[in-house]
Amino acid sequence: MRYTAMIEDSSYKPADSVDLRWVKLDYAIERVKKIISVYEHKASHF
Numbered sequence: 001m002r003y004t005a006m007i008e009d010s011s012y013k014p015a016d017s018v019d020l021r022w023v024k025l026d027y028a029i030e031r032v033k034k035i036i037s038v039y040e041h042k043a044s045h046f
Helices: 002-044
Strands: none
Touching: none
C-alpha cells in the first residue's frame, strides 16, 4: 500500500509544476497586455 502511495505522490508533483507554469504564463500575458495598452496610448497621443 505504501508503494502505490509513493507512486501517486511522485506522479502528482509534475502536475503541480505544470499549474505553476500556467500561473506564470497568465501573469506574463497580463504584463504584455499592459505594455501593449501603454504603448498604444502613447502612440495615439504622439
